[in-house]
Every structure is written in C-alpha cells, then in structure tokens.
Amino acid sequence: MMKAIRSVVAVLAGVILSTLAMASSNSDEAIRERIQPVGSACIQGEECAAASGAATASASGPRSGEEVYNASCGACHGVGVLGAPKKGTSDWAPRLEKGLDTLLANAISGINSMPPKGTCGNCSDEELSAAIEFMSKF
Ligand code: HEC
Incomplete structure (x- = not known):
C-alpha cells in the first residue's frame, strides 16, 4: 500500500517536474520570442540608421x-x-x-x-x- 502511494507520488512528481520543465522551456521560448523583435529591431535599426543617414544627407542636401x-x-x-x-x-x-x-x-x-x-x-x-x-x- 505504501509502495503504491510512493509510486503514485513519484509519478505525480514526475508529471509535475516535466510540466515545470516544459513550462520553463516554454518561457525560454517566450523570452526568445520577446527578445527576437528586439534583435530584428536591431537589424532594422541598422537599416534605419542607414536610412536616417540618407535622410540626414538629403535634409542637409540643398544649400540655401x-x-x-x-x-x-x-x-x-x-x-x-x-x-x-x-x-x-x-x-x-x-x-x-x-x-x-x-x-x-x-x-x-x-x-x-x-x-x-x-x-x-x-x-x-x-x-x-x-x-x-x-x-x-x-
Ligand atoms: C569669376 C567670377 C564670377 C563668379 C564666381 C560668379 N559669377 Fe555670375 N557673373 C559673372 C560675370 C562677369 C557676369 C556678367 C556676365 C555678362 O553678362 O557679361 C555674371 C553674371 C551672372 C548672372 C546673370 C546672367 C545673365 O544672363 O545676365 C547670373 C544669374 C549669375 N552670374 C549667377 C552666378 C551664380 C549663381 C554664381 C555662383 C554660383 C556666380 N554667378 C558666380 C562672374 C561671376
């Protein structure tokens, strides 16, 4: 009887642990997803930097x-x-x-x-x- 309870507890613990592990990997993914837009924003930022450089060049373009x-x-x-x-x-x-x-x-x-x-x-x-x-x- 105690053995049966212990093995149920062990199974439950295993389920809980794997759920936690999945949850944490999910949250890792979630974090990665949250970070990714920042990463792509960086790439866009470089493009933006180039674009704003061009904008700056054209803004200072025609001399008075x-x-x-x-x-x-x-x-x-x-x-x-x-x-x-x-x-x-x-x-x-x-x-x-x-x-x-x-x-x-x-x-x-x-x-x-x-x-x-x-x-x-x-x-x-x-x-x-x-x-x-x-x-x-x-
Ligand atoms: C090296 C001297 C010199 C420089 C530098 C110079 N000009 Fe002239 N410009 C003249 C002379 C001389 C005339 C008169 C030409 C004529 O009608 O015989 C003249 C005439 C003009 C005329 C009248 C043209 C016409 O059809 O009557 C304009 C417009 C003109 N210049 C614009 C400019 C502009 C704009 C600049 C600067 C980006 C400039 N010039 C720089 C010497 C110069």
Whole structure:
C-alpha cells in the first residue's frame, strides 16, 4: 500500500517536474520570442540608421541661396568683378527682365566672363537658382 502511494507520488512528481520543465522551456521560448523583435529591431535599426543617414544627407542636401552665394558667387558678385552684377543692387534690373529661367540657364552654361555654374561645379539647378534669387534682390 505504501509502495503504491510512493509510486503514485513519484509519478505525480514526475508529471509535475516535466510540466515545470516544459513550462520553463516554454518561457525560454517566450523570452526568445520577446527578445527576437528586439534583435530584428536591431537589424532594422541598422537599416534605419542607414536610412536616417540618407535622410540626414538629403535634409542637409540643398544649400540655401545664401550658402551658395557665400561659397561660390560672392567673390565676383559682391563687388562686381569683371562687370558681374553686384549683389542686392539695381545691376540686376536688366538681368531680371530676362526672367529667372534664362538667368539660371546662363548661370549653368556660363555667359561671357561668368564661368559655368559660377564655379560651383557640384551645385544643383535648385541651388544655383536659390543663389540667383538671393543676390538679385534689391
Ligand atoms: C569669376 C567670377 C564670377 C563668379 C564666381 C560668379 N559669377 Fe555670375 N557673373 C559673372 C560675370 C562677369 C557676369 C556678367 C556676365 C555678362 O553678362 O557679361 C555674371 C553674371 C551672372 C548672372 C546673370 C546672367 C545673365 O544672363 O545676365 C547670373 C544669374 C549669375 N552670374 C549667377 C552666378 C551664380 C549663381 C554664381 C555662383 C554660383 C556666380 N554667378 C558666380 C562672374 C561671376
């Protein structure tokens, strides 16, 4: 009788232990599952880092008209070197009559002593246009 009880207890204990073991392996799995999204978030994070790097690059992309002017155009257009229309003066009046599109086209290809792209080789059309607008206001 005692033997029978002991073996029942042993079986119960075995069931309980294996249930606990399963439970703990389940919770390990659960933990792994909970960790995995973090792991993939890390991978996504790297992609995100690259993407946000690109976003940062494009955010800092187009320079303002003032920046382009200061870096590339001011040397001539500040004081009117070689007859360049001076920034913020009525020198621009007859130029503006041609329309901004023509001024931009001439700035891109160069005109007389005005070098192509005003020496800003890596300037986009947008940046050149912003620089023209910046210096032609008077
Ligand atoms: C090396 C001197 C020099 C630099 C640098 C320079 N320019 Fe000029 N630019 C000139 C001269 C000279 C003219 C007058 C050309 C002419 O009409 O004979 C001129 C004219 C212009 C015109 C008028 C064009 C037209 O059709 O009347 C624009 C627009 C212009 N420049 C834009 C720029 C921009 C934008 C930059 C900078 C990115 C720049 N320039 C840099 C010398 C320069």
